[in-house]
Amino acid sequence: MRRVAGIDCGTNSIRLLIADIDGDGRLHDVVRRMEVVRLGEGVDDTGRLSAAALERTRAALADYTARIREHGAEAVRMVATSATRDAANAHEFTAMVTSVLGAAPEVISGDEEARLSFTGAAATLPEPAGQRLLVDIGGGSTEFVRGSGSEVLAAISVDVGCVRMTERHLRSDPPAVSEVDAAAADIRAIVDA
Template sequence: MSRDATSARVAAIDCGTNSIRLLVAEADGRGSRELERDLRITRLGQGVDATGEFHPDALVRTFAACDEYAAALARHGVGRVRFVATSAARDAGNREAFDAGVRERLGVTPEVIPGDEEAQLSFAGALGAAPDAEAPTLVMDIGGGSTELVLGQAGRPVKGVSLDMGSVRLRERILASDPPSLDEVAEAGEFIDDLLDASGVDFDSARSWLGVGGTATSLSAIVQGLPAYDRARVHGSVVPREALGELSGRLLALPVAQVLEIPTMVPGRADVICAGALICHRIATRMGVDLTVSESDILDGIVAGLLG
Protein backbone atom coordinates (compact mmCIF):
# COMPACT_ATOMS: atom_id res chain seq x y z
CA MET A 1 0.00 0.00 0.00
CA SER A 2 1.09 3.63 -0.29
CA ARG A 3 1.66 6.27 2.33
CA ASP A 4 0.12 9.69 1.98
CA ALA A 5 2.04 11.86 -0.46
CA THR A 6 4.20 14.52 1.19
CA SER A 7 6.58 15.21 -1.72
CA ALA A 8 7.13 14.49 -5.41
CA ARG A 9 9.61 11.76 -4.48
CA VAL A 10 8.46 8.16 -4.55
CA ALA A 11 9.98 4.78 -3.77
CA ALA A 12 9.37 1.27 -5.10
CA ILE A 13 10.47 -1.79 -3.15
CA ASP A 14 10.38 -5.22 -4.76
CA CYS A 15 10.81 -8.13 -2.36
CA GLY A 16 11.39 -11.37 -4.22
CA THR A 17 12.45 -14.90 -3.38
CA ASN A 18 16.18 -14.17 -3.57
CA SER A 19 16.58 -10.40 -3.27
CA ILE A 20 14.97 -7.18 -2.10
CA ARG A 21 15.46 -4.06 -4.20
CA LEU A 22 14.80 -0.34 -3.85
CA LEU A 23 14.29 2.45 -6.37
CA VAL A 24 13.85 6.06 -5.25
CA ALA A 25 12.85 8.54 -7.95
CA GLU A 26 11.26 11.93 -8.46
CA ALA A 27 9.17 13.42 -11.22
CA ASP A 28 10.84 15.52 -13.89
CA GLY A 29 9.81 16.88 -17.26
CA ARG A 30 10.55 13.59 -19.03
CA GLY A 31 8.84 11.32 -16.52
CA SER A 32 11.16 10.41 -13.65
CA ARG A 33 14.71 10.83 -12.43
CA GLU A 34 16.43 8.07 -10.47
CA LEU A 35 17.83 9.13 -7.09
CA GLU A 36 18.91 5.81 -5.62
CA ARG A 37 18.78 2.14 -6.63
CA ASP A 38 19.86 -0.66 -4.33
CA LEU A 39 19.82 -4.47 -4.15
CA ARG A 40 20.34 -6.82 -1.21
CA ILE A 41 20.44 -10.60 -1.45
CA THR A 42 18.30 -11.81 1.46
CA ARG A 43 16.96 -15.18 0.19
CA LEU A 44 13.51 -14.63 1.71
CA GLY A 45 12.39 -17.79 -0.07
CA GLN A 46 14.85 -20.02 1.80
CA GLY A 47 13.07 -23.36 2.21
CA VAL A 48 9.61 -21.97 1.40
CA ASP A 49 9.13 -24.42 -1.46
CA ALA A 50 9.68 -27.35 0.93
CA THR A 51 8.14 -26.08 4.18
CA GLY A 52 5.53 -23.56 3.05
CA GLU A 53 6.81 -21.00 5.58
CA PHE A 54 9.41 -18.25 5.88
CA HIS A 55 12.56 -19.37 7.68
CA PRO A 56 13.34 -17.22 10.76
CA ASP A 57 16.83 -16.46 9.43
CA ALA A 58 15.36 -15.28 6.13
CA LEU A 59 13.07 -12.87 7.95
CA VAL A 60 16.01 -11.49 9.95
CA ARG A 61 17.99 -10.83 6.76
CA THR A 62 15.02 -9.22 5.04
CA PHE A 63 14.16 -7.00 8.01
CA ALA A 64 17.78 -5.84 8.23
CA ALA A 65 17.53 -4.68 4.61
CA CYS A 66 14.23 -2.94 5.41
CA ASP A 67 15.97 -1.01 8.20
CA GLU A 68 18.52 0.22 5.67
CA TYR A 69 15.80 1.17 3.22
CA ALA A 70 13.90 3.07 5.92
CA ALA A 71 16.99 5.22 6.40
CA ALA A 72 17.18 5.82 2.64
CA LEU A 73 13.52 6.87 2.47
CA ALA A 74 14.08 9.36 5.27
CA ARG A 75 17.27 10.66 3.68
CA HIS A 76 15.49 11.40 0.38
CA GLY A 77 12.29 12.74 1.92
CA VAL A 78 10.14 10.18 0.12
CA GLY A 79 6.42 10.86 0.19
CA ARG A 80 4.90 7.71 -1.34
CA VAL A 81 6.10 4.13 -1.05
CA ARG A 82 4.86 0.97 -2.71
CA PHE A 83 6.23 -2.32 -1.39
CA VAL A 84 5.42 -5.38 -3.47
CA ALA A 85 6.23 -8.97 -2.57
CA THR A 86 6.19 -11.74 -5.11
CA SER A 87 6.61 -15.52 -5.38
CA ALA A 88 7.91 -16.52 -1.93
CA ALA A 89 5.33 -14.36 -0.15
CA ARG A 90 2.54 -15.86 -2.24
CA ASP A 91 3.56 -19.33 -1.04
CA ALA A 92 4.36 -18.72 2.66
CA GLY A 93 1.84 -19.61 5.34
CA ASN A 94 3.35 -17.39 8.07
CA ARG A 95 3.00 -14.17 6.12
CA GLU A 96 1.68 -12.24 9.13
CA ALA A 97 5.17 -12.08 10.68
CA PHE A 98 6.57 -10.77 7.42
CA ASP A 99 3.83 -8.15 7.04
CA ALA A 100 4.22 -6.96 10.63
CA GLY A 101 8.00 -6.66 10.38
CA VAL A 102 7.86 -4.62 7.18
CA ARG A 103 5.08 -2.40 8.51
CA GLU A 104 7.04 -1.68 11.71
CA ARG A 105 10.12 -0.59 9.75
CA LEU A 106 8.70 1.13 6.68
CA GLY A 107 5.19 2.19 7.65
CA VAL A 108 3.61 0.33 4.74
CA THR A 109 2.01 -3.09 4.41
CA PRO A 110 3.51 -5.30 1.70
CA GLU A 111 1.28 -5.95 -1.29
CA VAL A 112 1.58 -9.60 -2.22
CA ILE A 113 0.79 -9.19 -5.88
CA PRO A 114 -0.39 -12.00 -8.17
CA GLY A 115 1.90 -13.30 -10.85
CA ASP A 116 0.01 -11.64 -13.70
CA GLU A 117 0.40 -8.20 -12.11
CA GLU A 118 4.09 -8.87 -11.50
CA ALA A 119 4.44 -9.74 -15.18
CA GLN A 120 2.62 -6.60 -16.31
CA LEU A 121 4.75 -4.34 -14.09
CA SER A 122 7.93 -5.92 -15.47
CA PHE A 123 6.62 -5.37 -19.00
CA ALA A 124 5.85 -1.72 -18.29
CA GLY A 125 9.28 -1.14 -16.78
CA ALA A 126 11.16 -2.82 -19.62
CA LEU A 127 9.19 -1.17 -22.43
CA GLY A 128 9.48 2.23 -20.79
CA ALA A 129 13.24 2.07 -21.42
CA ALA A 130 12.93 0.42 -24.84
CA PRO A 131 10.00 2.09 -26.61
CA ASP A 132 11.44 1.24 -30.03
CA ALA A 133 11.63 -2.51 -29.42
CA GLU A 134 10.16 -4.34 -32.40
CA ALA A 135 6.71 -5.78 -31.70
CA PRO A 136 5.54 -8.25 -30.67
CA THR A 137 7.98 -8.09 -27.73
CA LEU A 138 8.53 -10.84 -25.17
CA VAL A 139 9.61 -9.58 -21.75
CA MET A 140 11.19 -12.21 -19.49
CA ASP A 141 11.87 -11.89 -15.77
CA ILE A 142 13.49 -14.97 -14.18
CA GLY A 143 13.18 -14.57 -10.43
CA GLY A 144 14.02 -16.79 -7.50
CA GLY A 145 10.61 -18.40 -7.17
CA SER A 146 8.87 -17.74 -10.47
CA THR A 147 9.44 -16.67 -14.05
CA GLU A 148 7.26 -14.02 -15.65
CA LEU A 149 6.75 -13.96 -19.41
CA VAL A 150 4.75 -11.21 -21.13
CA LEU A 151 4.16 -10.93 -24.86
CA GLY A 152 2.89 -7.56 -26.01
CA GLN A 153 2.76 -5.02 -28.78
CA ALA A 154 2.08 -1.31 -29.16
CA GLY A 155 3.40 -0.95 -25.62
CA ARG A 156 0.60 -3.07 -24.17
CA PRO A 157 0.78 -6.61 -22.77
CA VAL A 158 -1.28 -9.14 -24.73
CA LYS A 159 -0.40 -12.43 -23.03
CA GLY A 160 1.24 -12.68 -19.62
CA VAL A 161 1.98 -15.69 -17.45
CA SER A 162 3.77 -16.39 -14.18
CA LEU A 163 5.33 -19.85 -14.03
CA ASP A 164 6.31 -21.57 -10.78
CA MET A 165 9.92 -22.01 -11.78
CA GLY A 166 12.72 -19.79 -10.54
CA SER A 167 16.40 -20.05 -9.75
CA VAL A 168 15.97 -20.73 -6.02
CA ARG A 169 12.95 -23.00 -6.42
CA LEU A 170 14.67 -25.08 -9.13
CA ARG A 171 17.93 -25.32 -7.18
CA GLU A 172 16.24 -26.44 -3.97
CA ARG A 173 13.77 -28.80 -5.63
CA ILE A 174 15.85 -30.51 -8.35
CA LEU A 175 19.42 -29.22 -8.85
CA ALA A 176 20.50 -30.13 -5.33
CA SER A 177 24.03 -31.44 -5.95
CA ASP A 178 27.12 -29.25 -6.19
CA PRO A 179 27.54 -29.23 -9.12
CA PRO A 180 24.22 -30.67 -10.30
CA SER A 181 24.37 -34.21 -11.67
CA LEU A 182 23.53 -35.01 -15.29
CA ASP A 183 20.32 -36.69 -14.12
CA GLU A 184 19.32 -33.59 -12.15
CA VAL A 185 20.00 -31.34 -15.14
CA ALA A 186 17.91 -33.59 -17.38
CA GLU A 187 15.05 -33.62 -14.86
CA ALA A 188 15.19 -29.84 -14.45
CA GLY A 189 15.20 -29.31 -18.20
CA GLU A 190 12.15 -31.52 -18.60
CA PHE A 191 10.38 -29.67 -15.77
CA ILE A 192 11.08 -26.30 -17.42
CA ASP A 193 10.04 -27.50 -20.87
CA ASP A 194 6.75 -28.87 -19.57
CA LEU A 195 5.87 -25.50 -18.02
CA LEU A 196 6.90 -23.56 -21.11
CA ASP A 197 4.97 -25.89 -23.41
CA ALA A 198 1.81 -25.41 -21.33
CA SER A 199 2.25 -21.63 -20.88
CA GLY A 200 0.24 -20.58 -23.92
CA VAL A 201 2.93 -18.05 -24.91
CA ASP A 202 3.49 -17.81 -28.67
CA PHE A 203 7.29 -17.63 -28.58
CA ASP A 204 7.59 -17.87 -32.39
CA SER A 205 5.68 -14.61 -32.87
CA ALA A 206 8.11 -12.46 -30.84
CA ARG A 207 10.22 -10.06 -32.91
CA SER A 208 12.21 -8.81 -29.91
CA TRP A 209 13.12 -10.40 -26.57
CA LEU A 210 13.87 -8.33 -23.46
CA GLY A 211 15.29 -9.86 -20.28
CA VAL A 212 15.01 -8.02 -16.96
CA GLY A 213 16.01 -8.89 -13.40
CA GLY A 214 19.10 -10.29 -11.73
CA THR A 215 19.39 -13.50 -13.74
CA ALA A 216 19.40 -11.77 -17.12
CA THR A 217 21.74 -8.97 -16.05
CA SER A 218 24.14 -11.41 -14.37
CA LEU A 219 24.29 -13.63 -17.46
CA SER A 220 25.03 -10.62 -19.66
CA ALA A 221 27.89 -9.51 -17.42
CA ILE A 222 29.40 -13.00 -17.51
CA VAL A 223 29.08 -13.36 -21.31
CA GLN A 224 30.73 -9.95 -21.75
CA GLY A 225 33.56 -10.98 -19.43
CA LEU A 226 33.27 -7.78 -17.41
CA PRO A 227 35.96 -7.36 -14.74
CA ALA A 228 33.38 -5.66 -12.51
CA TYR A 229 29.63 -5.18 -12.84
CA ASP A 230 28.91 -2.16 -15.06
CA ARG A 231 25.24 -1.22 -15.29
CA ALA A 232 25.82 0.98 -18.34
CA ARG A 233 27.43 -1.88 -20.27
CA VAL A 234 24.78 -4.39 -19.26
CA HIS A 235 21.78 -2.21 -20.13
CA GLY A 236 20.90 -2.70 -23.79
CA SER A 237 23.48 -5.46 -24.30
CA VAL A 238 22.61 -8.32 -26.65
CA VAL A 239 23.33 -11.92 -25.64
CA PRO A 240 23.25 -14.42 -28.54
CA ARG A 241 21.09 -17.49 -28.05
CA GLU A 242 24.08 -19.75 -28.69
CA ALA A 243 26.02 -18.03 -25.90
CA LEU A 244 23.17 -18.72 -23.46
CA GLY A 245 23.34 -22.43 -24.21
CA GLU A 246 27.11 -22.52 -23.76
CA LEU A 247 26.97 -20.51 -20.54
CA SER A 248 24.20 -22.64 -19.08
CA GLY A 249 26.25 -25.79 -19.64
CA ARG A 250 29.33 -24.18 -18.13
CA LEU A 251 27.59 -22.92 -14.98
CA LEU A 252 25.80 -26.24 -14.40
CA ALA A 253 29.17 -28.02 -14.48
CA LEU A 254 30.87 -25.74 -11.94
CA PRO A 255 30.76 -26.11 -8.16
CA VAL A 256 29.57 -23.01 -6.32
CA ALA A 257 33.10 -22.26 -5.09
CA GLN A 258 34.24 -21.79 -8.69
CA VAL A 259 31.16 -19.78 -9.67
CA LEU A 260 32.10 -17.37 -6.88
CA GLU A 261 35.39 -16.72 -8.69
CA ILE A 262 33.53 -15.05 -11.58
CA PRO A 263 34.38 -11.32 -11.12
CA THR A 264 30.83 -10.01 -11.45
CA MET A 265 29.13 -12.73 -9.38
CA VAL A 266 27.16 -11.62 -6.32
CA PRO A 267 27.75 -14.16 -3.50
CA GLY A 268 24.06 -14.62 -2.77
CA ARG A 269 23.39 -15.51 -6.40
CA ALA A 270 26.32 -17.87 -7.00
CA ASP A 271 24.51 -21.02 -5.90
CA VAL A 272 21.39 -20.39 -8.00
CA ILE A 273 22.66 -18.73 -11.19
CA CYS A 274 23.06 -22.14 -12.86
CA ALA A 275 19.32 -22.76 -12.44
CA GLY A 276 18.47 -19.32 -13.80
CA ALA A 277 20.78 -19.90 -16.75
CA LEU A 278 19.07 -23.19 -17.54
CA ILE A 279 15.64 -21.54 -17.55
CA CYS A 280 16.95 -18.78 -19.83
CA HIS A 281 18.54 -21.32 -22.17
CA ARG A 282 15.35 -23.37 -22.48
CA ILE A 283 13.42 -20.19 -23.36
CA ALA A 284 16.15 -19.26 -25.88
CA THR A 285 15.59 -22.51 -27.78
CA ARG A 286 12.05 -21.33 -28.51
CA MET A 287 13.02 -17.83 -29.65
CA GLY A 288 13.84 -16.59 -33.13
CA VAL A 289 15.74 -13.54 -31.84
CA ASP A 290 18.61 -12.95 -29.44
CA LEU A 291 18.19 -11.65 -25.89
CA THR A 292 18.44 -7.92 -25.18
CA VAL A 293 19.07 -7.20 -21.52
CA SER A 294 17.43 -4.29 -19.73
CA GLU A 295 18.22 -2.74 -16.37
CA SER A 296 14.70 -1.28 -16.31
CA ASP A 297 12.26 -3.69 -14.71
CA ILE A 298 9.41 -4.06 -12.22
CA LEU A 299 10.78 -1.26 -10.03
CA ASP A 300 10.56 1.19 -12.94
CA GLY A 301 7.03 -0.02 -13.67
CA ILE A 302 5.99 0.62 -10.06
CA VAL A 303 7.57 4.09 -10.05
CA ALA A 304 5.78 4.98 -13.28
CA GLY A 305 2.50 4.04 -11.65
CA LEU A 306 3.23 6.06 -8.50
CA LEU A 307 4.05 9.14 -10.56
CA GLY A 308 0.85 8.77 -12.55
Protein backbone atom coordinates (compact mmCIF):
# COMPACT_ATOMS: atom_id res chain seq x y z
CA MET A 1 0.00 0.00 0.00
CA ARG A 2 0.98 3.57 -0.67
CA ARG A 3 -0.03 6.41 1.69
CA VAL A 4 -1.05 9.72 0.11
CA ALA A 5 -2.68 12.96 1.23
CA GLY A 6 -5.02 15.38 -0.48
CA ILE A 7 -6.10 18.85 0.62
CA ASP A 8 -9.04 20.70 -0.95
CA CYS A 9 -9.21 24.39 -0.05
CA GLY A 10 -12.51 25.92 -1.10
CA THR A 11 -14.25 29.21 -0.46
CA ASN A 12 -15.77 28.05 2.82
CA SER A 13 -13.87 25.00 4.06
CA ILE A 14 -10.56 23.18 3.85
CA ARG A 15 -10.58 19.38 3.75
CA LEU A 16 -7.86 16.81 4.39
CA LEU A 17 -7.81 13.18 3.35
CA ILE A 18 -4.92 10.90 4.21
CA ALA A 19 -5.49 7.48 2.67
CA ASP A 20 -3.78 4.24 1.79
CA ILE A 21 -4.07 3.10 -1.84
CA ASP A 22 -4.20 -0.68 -2.22
CA GLY A 23 -3.03 -2.72 -5.20
CA ASP A 24 -6.46 -2.40 -6.86
CA GLY A 25 -6.38 1.40 -6.62
CA ARG A 26 -8.97 1.57 -3.82
CA LEU A 27 -8.59 4.18 -1.09
CA HIS A 28 -8.70 3.30 2.60
CA ASP A 29 -9.17 6.37 4.80
CA VAL A 30 -6.58 6.99 7.51
CA VAL A 31 -7.57 10.57 8.41
CA ARG A 32 -10.47 12.64 7.10
CA ARG A 33 -10.91 16.22 8.38
CA MET A 34 -12.84 19.34 7.47
CA GLU A 35 -12.50 22.81 8.96
CA VAL A 36 -14.61 25.86 8.11
CA VAL A 37 -12.09 28.67 7.48
CA ARG A 38 -14.14 30.96 5.20
CA LEU A 39 -11.15 31.73 2.97
CA GLY A 40 -13.49 33.46 0.51
CA GLU A 41 -15.08 35.79 3.06
CA GLY A 42 -15.52 39.12 1.28
CA VAL A 43 -13.76 38.07 -1.95
CA ASP A 44 -16.86 38.62 -4.09
CA ASP A 45 -17.04 42.22 -2.85
CA THR A 46 -13.35 43.17 -2.54
CA GLY A 47 -11.66 40.84 -5.01
CA ARG A 48 -9.07 39.98 -2.34
CA LEU A 49 -8.42 37.33 0.30
CA SER A 50 -8.48 39.07 3.70
CA ALA A 51 -5.64 38.82 6.22
CA ALA A 52 -8.02 37.23 8.74
CA ALA A 53 -9.18 34.59 6.23
CA LEU A 54 -5.59 33.79 5.26
CA GLU A 55 -4.68 33.39 8.94
CA ARG A 56 -7.62 31.03 9.64
CA THR A 57 -6.58 28.96 6.63
CA ARG A 58 -2.91 28.98 7.69
CA ALA A 59 -3.82 27.66 11.16
CA ALA A 60 -5.90 24.80 9.75
CA LEU A 61 -3.22 24.01 7.17
CA ALA A 62 -0.50 23.90 9.85
CA ASP A 63 -2.56 21.30 11.72
CA TYR A 64 -3.09 19.30 8.50
CA THR A 65 0.63 19.46 7.69
CA ALA A 66 1.46 18.03 11.12
CA ARG A 67 -1.01 15.19 10.57
CA ILE A 68 0.42 14.45 7.11
CA ARG A 69 3.92 14.20 8.58
CA GLU A 70 2.72 12.18 11.58
CA HIS A 71 1.07 9.62 9.29
CA GLY A 72 3.94 9.48 6.80
CA ALA A 73 2.18 10.33 3.53
CA GLU A 74 4.50 9.78 0.56
CA ALA A 75 2.78 12.28 -1.72
CA VAL A 76 0.63 15.37 -1.12
CA ARG A 77 -1.61 17.26 -3.53
CA MET A 78 -3.39 20.46 -2.57
CA VAL A 79 -5.95 22.17 -4.75
CA ALA A 80 -7.62 25.55 -4.29
CA THR A 81 -10.86 26.57 -5.95
CA SER A 82 -13.24 29.51 -6.45
CA ALA A 83 -12.06 32.08 -3.87
CA THR A 84 -8.43 31.66 -4.87
CA ARG A 85 -9.31 31.75 -8.59
CA ASP A 86 -11.12 35.07 -8.03
CA ALA A 87 -8.64 36.79 -5.68
CA ALA A 88 -6.24 39.42 -6.99
CA ASN A 89 -3.85 38.51 -4.15
CA ALA A 90 -3.88 34.74 -4.72
CA HIS A 91 -0.08 34.94 -4.72
CA GLU A 92 -0.22 35.66 -0.96
CA PHE A 93 -2.22 32.44 -0.47
CA THR A 94 0.27 30.48 -2.61
CA ALA A 95 3.24 31.84 -0.65
CA MET A 96 1.57 31.02 2.68
CA VAL A 97 0.72 27.46 1.59
CA THR A 98 4.21 26.87 0.24
CA SER A 99 5.81 28.03 3.50
CA VAL A 100 3.49 25.89 5.70
CA LEU A 101 3.03 22.76 3.58
CA GLY A 102 6.33 22.80 1.72
CA ALA A 103 4.55 22.54 -1.63
CA ALA A 104 2.58 25.02 -3.72
CA PRO A 105 -1.17 24.58 -4.13
CA GLU A 106 -2.73 24.05 -7.54
CA VAL A 107 -5.32 26.75 -8.23
CA ILE A 108 -7.63 24.72 -10.45
CA SER A 109 -10.15 25.88 -13.01
CA GLY A 110 -13.89 25.44 -12.54
CA ASP A 111 -13.80 22.71 -15.20
CA GLU A 112 -11.09 20.79 -13.34
CA GLU A 113 -13.00 21.26 -10.07
CA ALA A 114 -16.09 19.77 -11.72
CA ARG A 115 -14.13 16.79 -13.06
CA LEU A 116 -12.46 16.08 -9.72
CA SER A 117 -15.81 16.30 -7.90
CA PHE A 118 -17.32 13.78 -10.29
CA THR A 119 -14.34 11.42 -10.04
CA GLY A 120 -14.53 11.45 -6.24
CA ALA A 121 -18.29 10.89 -6.16
CA ALA A 122 -18.23 8.18 -8.84
CA ALA A 123 -15.61 6.23 -6.89
CA THR A 124 -17.88 5.96 -3.84
CA LEU A 125 -21.32 5.48 -5.41
CA PRO A 126 -22.80 2.30 -6.88
CA GLU A 127 -22.63 2.06 -10.67
CA PRO A 128 -25.92 3.33 -12.18
CA ALA A 129 -27.56 1.77 -15.23
CA GLY A 130 -27.18 4.99 -17.23
CA GLN A 131 -25.81 8.47 -16.87
CA ARG A 132 -25.80 10.53 -13.69
CA LEU A 133 -25.71 14.22 -12.88
CA LEU A 134 -23.54 15.50 -10.04
CA VAL A 135 -24.20 18.95 -8.59
CA ASP A 136 -21.46 20.21 -6.25
CA ILE A 137 -22.58 23.36 -4.42
CA GLY A 138 -19.63 25.16 -2.90
CA GLY A 139 -19.05 28.49 -1.23
CA GLY A 140 -18.08 30.40 -4.38
CA SER A 141 -19.19 28.21 -7.27
CA THR A 142 -21.42 25.32 -8.23
CA GLU A 143 -20.37 22.58 -10.62
CA PHE A 144 -22.75 20.54 -12.78
CA VAL A 145 -21.24 17.35 -14.18
CA ARG A 146 -22.89 14.70 -16.36
CA GLY A 147 -21.15 11.37 -16.65
CA SER A 148 -21.38 7.67 -17.19
CA GLY A 149 -19.45 5.29 -14.94
CA SER A 150 -16.30 7.22 -14.12
CA GLU A 151 -16.26 9.12 -17.45
CA VAL A 152 -17.16 12.82 -17.50
CA LEU A 153 -19.34 13.61 -20.52
CA ALA A 154 -20.01 17.30 -19.86
CA ALA A 155 -19.15 19.76 -17.11
CA ILE A 156 -19.81 23.39 -16.28
CA SER A 157 -18.89 25.60 -13.32
CA VAL A 158 -20.91 28.72 -12.48
CA ASP A 159 -20.12 31.49 -9.99
CA VAL A 160 -23.05 30.65 -7.72
CA GLY A 161 -22.09 29.49 -4.24
CA CYS A 162 -23.56 29.70 -0.76
CA VAL A 163 -21.01 32.22 0.54
CA ARG A 164 -21.15 34.36 -2.60
CA MET A 165 -24.98 34.51 -2.68
CA THR A 166 -25.32 35.03 1.09
CA GLU A 167 -22.86 37.93 1.11
CA ARG A 168 -24.50 39.53 -1.93
CA HIS A 169 -28.14 39.29 -0.92
CA LEU A 170 -29.04 38.00 2.54
CA ARG A 171 -29.09 40.53 5.37
CA SER A 172 -31.75 39.20 7.76
CA ASP A 173 -32.47 35.86 9.46
CA PRO A 174 -34.73 34.48 8.24
CA PRO A 175 -34.17 36.20 4.89
CA ALA A 176 -36.81 38.62 3.70
CA VAL A 177 -38.78 37.60 0.62
CA SER A 178 -37.19 40.49 -1.29
CA GLU A 179 -33.70 39.17 -0.44
CA VAL A 180 -34.57 35.68 -1.64
CA ASP A 181 -36.11 37.11 -4.81
CA ALA A 182 -32.96 39.17 -5.49
CA ALA A 183 -30.73 36.12 -4.96
CA ALA A 184 -32.92 34.02 -7.29
CA ALA A 185 -32.79 36.72 -9.99
CA ASP A 186 -28.99 36.94 -9.66
CA ILE A 187 -28.64 33.15 -9.95
CA ARG A 188 -30.87 33.07 -13.05
CA ALA A 189 -28.80 35.84 -14.68
CA ILE A 190 -25.52 34.03 -13.95
CA VAL A 191 -26.78 30.65 -15.19
CA ASP A 192 -28.35 32.20 -18.32
CA ALA A 193 -25.13 34.08 -19.23
